[in-house]
Structures are given as C-alpha cells and as structure tokens.
Amino acid sequence: MKHLAGLLALMAWGTARADDVQVAVAANFTAPMQKIATAFEKDTGHKAVLAFGATGKFYAQIVNGAPFEVLLAADDATPAKLEAEHRTVPGTRFTYATGKLVLWSAQDGYVDQQGQVLQTGHYAHLAIANPRTAPYGAAAVETLxxxxxxxxxxxxxxxxxxIVQAHQFVSTGNAPLGFVALSQVYRDGRFTSGSGxxxxxNLHAPIRQDAVILARGAANPAARALEDYLKSNKARDIIRSYGYAL
Structure with missing residues (x-):
C-alpha cells in the first residue's frame, strides 16, 4: 500500500512537471528572469515560457487576445489598468522589483559619476527607449x-x-551613450562593462515593476507557482544582484 502511495505521488509530481506558463516579461528584466526561470523549473518542475518586450506593446497584445498567463511589467500602471479592466486574477498583483535608470556608455571613463557629460553636449546621439511604450524611456525623458x-x-x-534596443544602440557604438536599465549593465555591485x-x-518617478496573473492563467497551477517563486528568497537574491531595489 505504501509502495502504491509513493507511486501515485511520483505520478502527480510528474504531471506537475508538465505545466507550462506563458509569461510576458518587460525587456529590462530579461537577464534576471532567464536566471529565475531556470531555477524555477529546477525547483518546481514547472516551466516558464518567456517572451520579452515593451510593456505598452504587451498591454495591446493582451487586450487583443495574446495567450499570456502572467505579466511582469516595467511599471505599476499597466498591471493596475488590466486589473481595473477585469483582465487579471484578483489579488495577484504585486511589486516584484523597483528599477533603476542609468546613463551608460560602452566606453570606459566616458560617463562621469555625476553625469556631467550630459551637460557638455559633446555627443552625436543619446539613446533612449520609446517613452510612449517603455517606462524606462518615460523615466529618461522625465530626467532630461x-x-x-x-x-x-x-x-x-x-x-x-x-530598452533592449536602446541598450543595443549604445553597446554597438551607434550612440556613444544612452539611458538604459541598470540591470542590463550591472551585476553584483559593479558595472559589467563601460561607464555609467x-x-x-528624485529625478524621475519610481519605476515600480508589478507582476500579475492574467485571466488566462487563472486555472494554471504553474502561474500561481511562479508568482510564489518570485517572492522567494532565491528569486529576490537574483533580482537584487542585477541592481534592482526590493
């Protein structure tokens, strides 16, 4: 009898492993979410299928029927709007990270620690994300x-x-500097390359990044599991390592 109970438990665990969750992830959170998703699958058996992009575009896709079950936005306004429109699972919205904006150049020493390079105007291009669809772009315009x-x-x-394309403009040298997400160029307390x-x-509104389970994910246990996992110490340690505040 004990052997049968153990076999049934293993079968149930195997079934849980098959659960996938479709996740729309703000572009600035690409690197940490890839790492979190790997740990999530290892620790829970569930698989997070990730799509990355601008929060504003995800909103339009969700309204038009895109099959996302969880949204990790780059702001708090978009999840709140979806919640008000009854497109989410009530009570599941929470702030998973607070983002930081950085003026960054791929060149060592190009950006000083006070950002005075902005005042000189001695640069041909300044890259930002689209402020209409990307909260980090809106924060850049507010800062300027x-x-x-x-x-x-x-x-x-x-x-x-x-924000990924804004970073590409700078990392490839097409723009000597630009406003990007700190998480793209920072790891474990220091810049991974260049200068920033x-x-x-106090120069822009807080970039509070909210997550929410969407209506399509209401019956998916993997969606609930992912929400819980994002609140775990392991996930929070990963998020902090990329320069986010919690």
Missing part, C-alpha cells in the same frame, strides 16, 4: 526635463523600440 536638458538634446535622441551614472531617484 528635470535637468532642463530635454529641449537641448531632443535633436540628438535616438529611440529604441524598447546611476540616475538619482
């Missing part, structure tokens, strides 16, 4: 506005579709 620089640099701005200025939090 508060520094009274937006009008001066508007002709130099090059917009990426999302972490933008003070």
């Amino acid at each position: 506005t508060r520094l009274n620089l937006y009008d001066r640099v508007q002709g130099k701005l090059v917009q990426g579709e999302n 200025w972490i933008v003070p939090a």
Whole structure:
C-alpha cells in the first residue's frame, strides 16, 4: 500500500512537471528572469515560457487576445489598468522589483559619476527607449526635463523600440551613450562593462515593476507557482544582484 502511495505521488509530481506558463516579461528584466526561470523549473518542475518586450506593446497584445498567463511589467500602471479592466486574477498583483535608470556608455571613463557629460553636449546621439511604450524611456525623458536638458538634446535622441534596443544602440557604438536599465549593465555591485551614472531617484518617478496573473492563467497551477517563486528568497537574491531595489 505504501509502495502504491509513493507511486501515485511520483505520478502527480510528474504531471506537475508538465505545466507550462506563458509569461510576458518587460525587456529590462530579461537577464534576471532567464536566471529565475531556470531555477524555477529546477525547483518546481514547472516551466516558464518567456517572451520579452515593451510593456505598452504587451498591454495591446493582451487586450487583443495574446495567450499570456502572467505579466511582469516595467511599471505599476499597466498591471493596475488590466486589473481595473477585469483582465487579471484578483489579488495577484504585486511589486516584484523597483528599477533603476542609468546613463551608460560602452566606453570606459566616458560617463562621469555625476553625469556631467550630459551637460557638455559633446555627443552625436543619446539613446533612449520609446517613452510612449517603455517606462524606462518615460523615466529618461522625465530626467532630461528635470535637468532642463530635454529641449537641448531632443535633436540628438535616438529611440529604441524598447530598452533592449536602446541598450543595443549604445553597446554597438551607434550612440556613444544612452539611458538604459541598470540591470542590463550591472551585476553584483559593479558595472559589467563601460561607464555609467546611476540616475538619482528624485529625478524621475519610481519605476515600480508589478507582476500579475492574467485571466488566462487563472486555472494554471504553474502561474500561481511562479508568482510564489518570485517572492522567494532565491528569486529576490537574483533580482537584487542585477541592481534592482526590493
């Protein structure tokens, strides 16, 4: 009898392993979420199938029937809007990370620790993400506005579709510097390459990044498991290592 009970438990565990969850992930959270997803599958047996992009575009796709079950947004407004529209599972929205904006260059020593390079204007292009669809792009515009620089640099701005493309502009040298997510260029307390200025939090609204289970994920145990896992110490340690606040 004990052998049968053990066999049934193993069968149930094997069934749980088959559960996939479709996750829309803000582009700035690409690297940490890839690492979290690997650990999530190893620890729970569930698999997170990830799609990365701009939060604004994900909103449009979800409204138009995209099969996402969990959203990890780059802001708190989009999940709240989806919640108000009854497109989410009530009570599942929470802040999984607070993002940080950084002025970054792939060149060592190009960006000083106070960001004074912005004032000089001695650069041909300044990369940002699309402020209409990417919260980090909106934070970049807000920062430039508060520094009274937006009008001066508007002709130099090059917009990426999302924060990943903005980072690509800078990393490939097509723009000498740009505003990107700290998580893209930072790991374990230091920049992984180039030089940067972490933008003070008082220069833009907080980049609170909320997660929520979408209506399509209501009956999927893997969606609930992922939400719980994002709150675990293991996931939180990964998130912190990429420069996010919690």
